[in-house]
Amino acid sequence: MPTIDPAEFARTMAHVPTPVTVVTTVDAAGRRLGFTAGSFTSLSLDPPLVLVCLAKKASCHEGFVHSRRFLVNVLAADQADVAGAFARSGHSGLDKFAGTPMQPLEHGLPGLTDATARIVCALHDVLDGGDHSILVGRMESAEVSGAEPLVYHNRRFTRPGSTAELLSSAAR
Ligand SMILES: Cc1cc2nc3c(=O)[nH]c(=O)nc-3n(C[C@H](O)[C@H](O)[C@H](O)COP(=O)(O)O)c2cc1C
Incomplete structure:
Protein backbone atom coordinates (compact mmCIF):
# COMPACT_ATOMS: atom_id res chain seq x y z
CA MET A 1 0.00 0.00 0.00
CA PRO A 2 1.46 3.41 -0.88
CA THR A 3 2.33 5.53 2.15
CA ILE A 4 2.40 9.28 2.30
CA ASP A 5 5.13 10.99 4.25
CA PRO A 6 4.05 12.94 7.37
CA ALA A 7 5.35 16.27 6.02
CA GLU A 8 3.26 15.91 2.86
CA PHE A 9 0.23 14.92 4.93
CA ALA A 10 0.66 18.03 7.11
CA ARG A 11 1.27 20.29 4.07
CA THR A 12 -1.87 19.00 2.39
CA MET A 13 -4.09 19.28 5.45
CA ALA A 14 -2.83 22.84 6.08
CA HIS A 15 -4.94 23.82 3.05
CA VAL A 16 -8.10 22.71 4.81
CA PRO A 17 -9.49 25.60 6.89
CA THR A 18 -10.60 24.66 10.40
CA PRO A 19 -12.42 26.35 13.24
CA VAL A 20 -10.35 27.20 16.30
CA THR A 21 -11.67 25.93 19.61
CA VAL A 22 -10.42 25.66 23.17
CA VAL A 23 -11.77 22.48 24.73
CA THR A 24 -11.86 22.38 28.52
CA THR A 25 -12.71 20.00 31.33
CA VAL A 26 -12.02 19.51 35.02
CA ASP A 27 -10.26 16.32 36.16
CA ALA A 28 -11.10 14.14 39.15
CA ALA A 29 -8.74 16.23 41.33
CA GLY A 30 -10.52 19.46 40.34
CA ARG A 31 -7.70 20.66 38.04
CA ARG A 32 -8.73 22.63 34.95
CA LEU A 33 -7.50 21.13 31.68
CA GLY A 34 -7.66 22.62 28.19
CA PHE A 35 -6.23 22.43 24.70
CA THR A 36 -6.58 24.28 21.41
CA ALA A 37 -8.29 22.12 18.78
CA GLY A 38 -9.02 22.59 15.10
CA SER A 39 -10.48 19.11 14.71
CA PHE A 40 -13.87 19.98 16.17
CA THR A 41 -16.83 19.10 13.96
CA SER A 42 -20.40 17.89 14.10
CA LEU A 43 -21.00 14.15 13.78
CA SER A 44 -24.68 13.28 14.15
CA LEU A 45 -28.00 15.12 14.36
CA ASP A 46 -29.91 12.32 16.10
CA PRO A 47 -28.49 11.85 18.64
CA PRO A 48 -26.76 15.27 18.68
CA LEU A 49 -23.09 14.27 18.55
CA VAL A 50 -19.91 16.24 17.92
CA LEU A 51 -16.29 15.12 17.88
CA VAL A 52 -12.87 16.49 18.62
CA CYS A 53 -9.53 14.68 18.27
CA LEU A 54 -6.91 14.78 21.04
CA ALA A 55 -3.29 13.62 20.67
CA LYS A 56 -2.57 10.61 22.85
CA LYS A 57 0.72 12.22 23.89
CA ALA A 58 -0.95 15.41 25.21
CA SER A 59 -0.55 15.90 28.95
CA CYS A 60 -4.32 16.41 29.25
CA HIS A 61 -5.20 13.21 27.35
CA GLU A 62 -5.86 11.02 30.39
CA GLY A 63 -7.96 13.72 32.05
CA PHE A 64 -10.17 14.13 28.99
CA VAL A 65 -10.72 10.44 28.21
CA HIS A 66 -11.79 9.85 31.82
CA SER A 67 -13.94 12.96 32.10
CA ARG A 68 -17.75 12.92 32.18
CA ARG A 69 -18.13 16.19 30.31
CA PHE A 70 -16.18 18.71 28.29
CA LEU A 71 -16.83 22.20 27.00
CA VAL A 72 -16.02 23.39 23.48
CA ASN A 73 -15.31 27.14 23.31
CA VAL A 74 -15.43 28.23 19.66
CA LEU A 75 -13.04 31.18 19.45
CA ALA A 76 -13.95 34.57 18.07
CA ALA A 77 -11.81 36.29 15.43
CA ASP A 78 -9.99 38.44 18.04
CA GLN A 79 -9.02 35.48 20.27
CA ALA A 80 -5.91 34.21 18.44
CA ASP A 81 -3.81 34.93 21.55
CA VAL A 82 -6.03 32.55 23.55
CA ALA A 83 -5.53 29.86 20.88
CA GLY A 84 -1.76 30.35 21.23
CA ALA A 85 -1.91 30.11 25.03
CA PHE A 86 -3.88 26.84 24.96
CA ALA A 87 -1.67 25.29 22.27
CA ARG A 88 1.36 25.36 24.60
CA SER A 89 2.42 22.10 26.20
CA GLY A 90 1.24 21.46 29.72
CA HIS A 91 3.87 18.74 30.26
CA SER A 92 6.09 21.16 32.20
CA GLY A 93 3.28 21.89 34.67
CA LEU A 94 2.46 25.20 32.97
CA ASP A 95 -0.94 26.65 33.94
CA LYS A 96 -2.49 27.49 30.57
CA PHE A 97 -5.41 29.17 32.30
CA ALA A 98 -3.28 31.89 33.91
CA GLY A 99 -3.94 35.17 32.14
CA LEU A 109 -16.54 23.59 33.22
CA PRO A 110 -14.23 26.53 32.36
CA GLY A 111 -15.97 28.80 29.83
CA LEU A 112 -14.21 31.39 27.76
CA THR A 113 -15.65 34.87 27.97
CA ASP A 114 -16.58 36.30 24.54
CA ALA A 115 -16.34 32.98 22.65
CA THR A 116 -18.47 32.69 19.49
CA ALA A 117 -20.13 29.58 20.90
CA ARG A 118 -19.84 27.49 24.05
CA ILE A 119 -21.03 23.92 23.81
CA VAL A 120 -21.41 21.65 26.83
CA CYS A 121 -20.96 17.97 25.94
CA ALA A 122 -21.32 14.73 27.86
CA LEU A 123 -18.52 12.34 26.90
CA HIS A 124 -20.40 9.79 24.78
CA ASP A 125 -17.51 7.65 23.50
CA VAL A 126 -13.75 7.60 23.01
CA LEU A 127 -12.65 6.07 19.69
CA ASP A 128 -9.21 5.15 18.48
CA GLY A 129 -7.84 7.48 15.80
CA GLY A 130 -4.21 6.48 15.26
CA ASP A 131 -2.03 8.75 17.38
CA HIS A 132 -5.15 10.64 18.49
CA SER A 133 -8.24 9.70 20.48
CA ILE A 134 -11.58 10.80 19.05
CA LEU A 135 -13.67 12.29 21.82
CA VAL A 136 -17.32 11.93 20.86
CA GLY A 137 -19.53 14.33 22.78
CA ARG A 138 -23.28 14.47 23.12
CA MET A 139 -24.36 18.11 23.06
CA GLU A 140 -26.26 18.97 26.23
CA SER A 141 -26.53 22.74 25.96
CA ALA A 142 -25.06 25.60 23.94
CA GLU A 143 -24.75 29.37 23.93
CA VAL A 144 -24.00 31.33 20.78
CA SER A 145 -22.86 34.98 20.76
CA GLY A 146 -22.81 35.50 17.00
CA ALA A 147 -19.29 37.00 17.10
CA GLU A 148 -17.22 36.44 13.95
CA PRO A 149 -15.27 33.17 14.38
CA LEU A 150 -11.51 32.61 14.16
CA VAL A 151 -10.28 30.33 11.34
CA TYR A 152 -6.97 28.44 10.96
CA HIS A 153 -5.72 28.10 7.39
CA ASN A 154 -2.26 27.59 5.90
CA ARG A 155 -0.79 27.61 9.43
CA ARG A 156 -2.14 31.09 10.08
CA PHE A 157 -5.04 32.52 12.02
CA THR A 158 -7.47 34.28 9.73
CA ARG A 159 -11.14 35.26 9.44
CA PRO A 160 -13.95 33.78 7.37
CA GLY A 161 -14.21 35.58 4.07
CA SER A 162 -10.59 36.79 4.01
CA THR A 163 -9.63 34.37 1.22
CA ALA A 164 -12.79 35.16 -0.75
CA GLU A 165 -12.06 38.88 -0.43
CA LEU A 166 -8.52 38.30 -1.69
CA LEU A 167 -9.77 36.22 -4.64
CA SER A 168 -12.42 38.75 -5.61
CA SER A 169 -9.96 41.65 -5.41
CA ALA A 170 -7.42 39.66 -7.50
CA ALA A 171 -10.10 39.09 -10.19
CA ARG A 172 -10.83 42.80 -10.51
C1 LIG B 1 -4.76 25.98 15.47
C2 LIG B 1 -4.38 24.76 16.28
C3 LIG B 1 -5.18 23.63 16.24
C4 LIG B 1 -4.86 22.49 16.98
N1 LIG B 1 -5.68 21.40 16.90
C5 LIG B 1 -5.42 20.30 17.66
C6 LIG B 1 -6.32 19.20 17.67
O1 LIG B 1 -7.36 19.19 17.01
N2 LIG B 1 -6.00 18.12 18.46
C7 LIG B 1 -4.86 18.09 19.23
O2 LIG B 1 -4.63 17.10 19.91
N3 LIG B 1 -3.99 19.14 19.23
C8 LIG B 1 -4.26 20.25 18.49
N4 LIG B 1 -3.41 21.34 18.53
C9 LIG B 1 -2.23 21.27 19.40
C10 LIG B 1 -2.65 21.32 20.86
O3 LIG B 1 -3.37 22.50 21.19
C11 LIG B 1 -1.45 21.19 21.82
O4 LIG B 1 -0.62 20.17 21.38
C12 LIG B 1 -2.00 20.83 23.19
O5 LIG B 1 -2.45 22.01 23.82
C13 LIG B 1 -0.98 20.15 24.05
O6 LIG B 1 -1.71 19.62 25.13
P1 LIG B 1 -1.02 19.38 26.53
O7 LIG B 1 -0.63 20.74 27.02
O8 LIG B 1 -2.04 18.78 27.43
O9 LIG B 1 0.15 18.49 26.28
C14 LIG B 1 -3.70 22.48 17.80
C15 LIG B 1 -2.89 23.64 17.85
C16 LIG B 1 -3.23 24.76 17.11
C17 LIG B 1 -2.36 25.99 17.20
Missing part, protein backbone atom coordinates in the same frame (compact mmCIF):
# COMPACT_ATOMS: atom_id res chain seq x y z
CA THR A 100 -7.12 34.09 30.33
CA PRO A 101 -10.41 35.16 31.93
CA MET A 102 -12.68 32.14 32.29
CA GLN A 103 -16.01 31.69 33.99
CA PRO A 104 -17.18 28.41 35.47
CA LEU A 105 -20.25 27.20 33.58
CA GLU A 106 -22.46 24.18 34.16
CA HIS A 107 -20.70 21.42 36.13
CA GLY A 108 -17.83 23.87 36.81
Whole structure:
Protein backbone atom coordinates (compact mmCIF):
# COMPACT_ATOMS: atom_id res chain seq x y z
CA MET A 1 0.00 0.00 0.00
CA PRO A 2 1.46 3.41 -0.88
CA THR A 3 2.33 5.53 2.15
CA ILE A 4 2.40 9.28 2.30
CA ASP A 5 5.13 10.99 4.25
CA PRO A 6 4.05 12.94 7.37
CA ALA A 7 5.35 16.27 6.02
CA GLU A 8 3.26 15.91 2.86
CA PHE A 9 0.23 14.92 4.93
CA ALA A 10 0.66 18.03 7.11
CA ARG A 11 1.27 20.29 4.07
CA THR A 12 -1.87 19.00 2.39
CA MET A 13 -4.09 19.28 5.45
CA ALA A 14 -2.83 22.84 6.08
CA HIS A 15 -4.94 23.82 3.05
CA VAL A 16 -8.10 22.71 4.81
CA PRO A 17 -9.49 25.60 6.89
CA THR A 18 -10.60 24.66 10.40
CA PRO A 19 -12.42 26.35 13.24
CA VAL A 20 -10.35 27.20 16.30
CA THR A 21 -11.67 25.93 19.61
CA VAL A 22 -10.42 25.66 23.17
CA VAL A 23 -11.77 22.48 24.73
CA THR A 24 -11.86 22.38 28.52
CA THR A 25 -12.71 20.00 31.33
CA VAL A 26 -12.02 19.51 35.02
CA ASP A 27 -10.26 16.32 36.16
CA ALA A 28 -11.10 14.14 39.15
CA ALA A 29 -8.74 16.23 41.33
CA GLY A 30 -10.52 19.46 40.34
CA ARG A 31 -7.70 20.66 38.04
CA ARG A 32 -8.73 22.63 34.95
CA LEU A 33 -7.50 21.13 31.68
CA GLY A 34 -7.66 22.62 28.19
CA PHE A 35 -6.23 22.43 24.70
CA THR A 36 -6.58 24.28 21.41
CA ALA A 37 -8.29 22.12 18.78
CA GLY A 38 -9.02 22.59 15.10
CA SER A 39 -10.48 19.11 14.71
CA PHE A 40 -13.87 19.98 16.17
CA THR A 41 -16.83 19.10 13.96
CA SER A 42 -20.40 17.89 14.10
CA LEU A 43 -21.00 14.15 13.78
CA SER A 44 -24.68 13.28 14.15
CA LEU A 45 -28.00 15.12 14.36
CA ASP A 46 -29.91 12.32 16.10
CA PRO A 47 -28.49 11.85 18.64
CA PRO A 48 -26.76 15.27 18.68
CA LEU A 49 -23.09 14.27 18.55
CA VAL A 50 -19.91 16.24 17.92
CA LEU A 51 -16.29 15.12 17.88
CA VAL A 52 -12.87 16.49 18.62
CA CYS A 53 -9.53 14.68 18.27
CA LEU A 54 -6.91 14.78 21.04
CA ALA A 55 -3.29 13.62 20.67
CA LYS A 56 -2.57 10.61 22.85
CA LYS A 57 0.72 12.22 23.89
CA ALA A 58 -0.95 15.41 25.21
CA SER A 59 -0.55 15.90 28.95
CA CYS A 60 -4.32 16.41 29.25
CA HIS A 61 -5.20 13.21 27.35
CA GLU A 62 -5.86 11.02 30.39
CA GLY A 63 -7.96 13.72 32.05
CA PHE A 64 -10.17 14.13 28.99
CA VAL A 65 -10.72 10.44 28.21
CA HIS A 66 -11.79 9.85 31.82
CA SER A 67 -13.94 12.96 32.10
CA ARG A 68 -17.75 12.92 32.18
CA ARG A 69 -18.13 16.19 30.31
CA PHE A 70 -16.18 18.71 28.29
CA LEU A 71 -16.83 22.20 27.00
CA VAL A 72 -16.02 23.39 23.48
CA ASN A 73 -15.31 27.14 23.31
CA VAL A 74 -15.43 28.23 19.66
CA LEU A 75 -13.04 31.18 19.45
CA ALA A 76 -13.95 34.57 18.07
CA ALA A 77 -11.81 36.29 15.43
CA ASP A 78 -9.99 38.44 18.04
CA GLN A 79 -9.02 35.48 20.27
CA ALA A 80 -5.91 34.21 18.44
CA ASP A 81 -3.81 34.93 21.55
CA VAL A 82 -6.03 32.55 23.55
CA ALA A 83 -5.53 29.86 20.88
CA GLY A 84 -1.76 30.35 21.23
CA ALA A 85 -1.91 30.11 25.03
CA PHE A 86 -3.88 26.84 24.96
CA ALA A 87 -1.67 25.29 22.27
CA ARG A 88 1.36 25.36 24.60
CA SER A 89 2.42 22.10 26.20
CA GLY A 90 1.24 21.46 29.72
CA HIS A 91 3.87 18.74 30.26
CA SER A 92 6.09 21.16 32.20
CA GLY A 93 3.28 21.89 34.67
CA LEU A 94 2.46 25.20 32.97
CA ASP A 95 -0.94 26.65 33.94
CA LYS A 96 -2.49 27.49 30.57
CA PHE A 97 -5.41 29.17 32.30
CA ALA A 98 -3.28 31.89 33.91
CA GLY A 99 -3.94 35.17 32.14
CA THR A 100 -7.12 34.09 30.33
CA PRO A 101 -10.41 35.16 31.93
CA MET A 102 -12.68 32.14 32.29
CA GLN A 103 -16.01 31.69 33.99
CA PRO A 104 -17.18 28.41 35.47
CA LEU A 105 -20.25 27.20 33.58
CA GLU A 106 -22.46 24.18 34.16
CA HIS A 107 -20.70 21.42 36.13
CA GLY A 108 -17.83 23.87 36.81
CA LEU A 109 -16.54 23.59 33.22
CA PRO A 110 -14.23 26.53 32.36
CA GLY A 111 -15.97 28.80 29.83
CA LEU A 112 -14.21 31.39 27.76
CA THR A 113 -15.65 34.87 27.97
CA ASP A 114 -16.58 36.30 24.54
CA ALA A 115 -16.34 32.98 22.65
CA THR A 116 -18.47 32.69 19.49
CA ALA A 117 -20.13 29.58 20.90
CA ARG A 118 -19.84 27.49 24.05
CA ILE A 119 -21.03 23.92 23.81
CA VAL A 120 -21.41 21.65 26.83
CA CYS A 121 -20.96 17.97 25.94
CA ALA A 122 -21.32 14.73 27.86
CA LEU A 123 -18.52 12.34 26.90
CA HIS A 124 -20.40 9.79 24.78
CA ASP A 125 -17.51 7.65 23.50
CA VAL A 126 -13.75 7.60 23.01
CA LEU A 127 -12.65 6.07 19.69
CA ASP A 128 -9.21 5.15 18.48
CA GLY A 129 -7.84 7.48 15.80
CA GLY A 130 -4.21 6.48 15.26
CA ASP A 131 -2.03 8.75 17.38
CA HIS A 132 -5.15 10.64 18.49
CA SER A 133 -8.24 9.70 20.48
CA ILE A 134 -11.58 10.80 19.05
CA LEU A 135 -13.67 12.29 21.82
CA VAL A 136 -17.32 11.93 20.86
CA GLY A 137 -19.53 14.33 22.78
CA ARG A 138 -23.28 14.47 23.12
CA MET A 139 -24.36 18.11 23.06
CA GLU A 140 -26.26 18.97 26.23
CA SER A 141 -26.53 22.74 25.96
CA ALA A 142 -25.06 25.60 23.94
CA GLU A 143 -24.75 29.37 23.93
CA VAL A 144 -24.00 31.33 20.78
CA SER A 145 -22.86 34.98 20.76
CA GLY A 146 -22.81 35.50 17.00
CA ALA A 147 -19.29 37.00 17.10
CA GLU A 148 -17.22 36.44 13.95
CA PRO A 149 -15.27 33.17 14.38
CA LEU A 150 -11.51 32.61 14.16
CA VAL A 151 -10.28 30.33 11.34
CA TYR A 152 -6.97 28.44 10.96
CA HIS A 153 -5.72 28.10 7.39
CA ASN A 154 -2.26 27.59 5.90
CA ARG A 155 -0.79 27.61 9.43
CA ARG A 156 -2.14 31.09 10.08
CA PHE A 157 -5.04 32.52 12.02
CA THR A 158 -7.47 34.28 9.73
CA ARG A 159 -11.14 35.26 9.44
CA PRO A 160 -13.95 33.78 7.37
CA GLY A 161 -14.21 35.58 4.07
CA SER A 162 -10.59 36.79 4.01
CA THR A 163 -9.63 34.37 1.22
CA ALA A 164 -12.79 35.16 -0.75
CA GLU A 165 -12.06 38.88 -0.43
CA LEU A 166 -8.52 38.30 -1.69
CA LEU A 167 -9.77 36.22 -4.64
CA SER A 168 -12.42 38.75 -5.61
CA SER A 169 -9.96 41.65 -5.41
CA ALA A 170 -7.42 39.66 -7.50
CA ALA A 171 -10.10 39.09 -10.19
CA ARG A 172 -10.83 42.80 -10.51
C1 LIG B 1 -4.76 25.98 15.47
C2 LIG B 1 -4.38 24.76 16.28
C3 LIG B 1 -5.18 23.63 16.24
C4 LIG B 1 -4.86 22.49 16.98
N1 LIG B 1 -5.68 21.40 16.90
C5 LIG B 1 -5.42 20.30 17.66
C6 LIG B 1 -6.32 19.20 17.67
O1 LIG B 1 -7.36 19.19 17.01
N2 LIG B 1 -6.00 18.12 18.46
C7 LIG B 1 -4.86 18.09 19.23
O2 LIG B 1 -4.63 17.10 19.91
N3 LIG B 1 -3.99 19.14 19.23
C8 LIG B 1 -4.26 20.25 18.49
N4 LIG B 1 -3.41 21.34 18.53
C9 LIG B 1 -2.23 21.27 19.40
C10 LIG B 1 -2.65 21.32 20.86
O3 LIG B 1 -3.37 22.50 21.19
C11 LIG B 1 -1.45 21.19 21.82
O4 LIG B 1 -0.62 20.17 21.38
C12 LIG B 1 -2.00 20.83 23.19
O5 LIG B 1 -2.45 22.01 23.82
C13 LIG B 1 -0.98 20.15 24.05
O6 LIG B 1 -1.71 19.62 25.13
P1 LIG B 1 -1.02 19.38 26.53
O7 LIG B 1 -0.63 20.74 27.02
O8 LIG B 1 -2.04 18.78 27.43
O9 LIG B 1 0.15 18.49 26.28
C14 LIG B 1 -3.70 22.48 17.80
C15 LIG B 1 -2.89 23.64 17.85
C16 LIG B 1 -3.23 24.76 17.11
C17 LIG B 1 -2.36 25.99 17.20
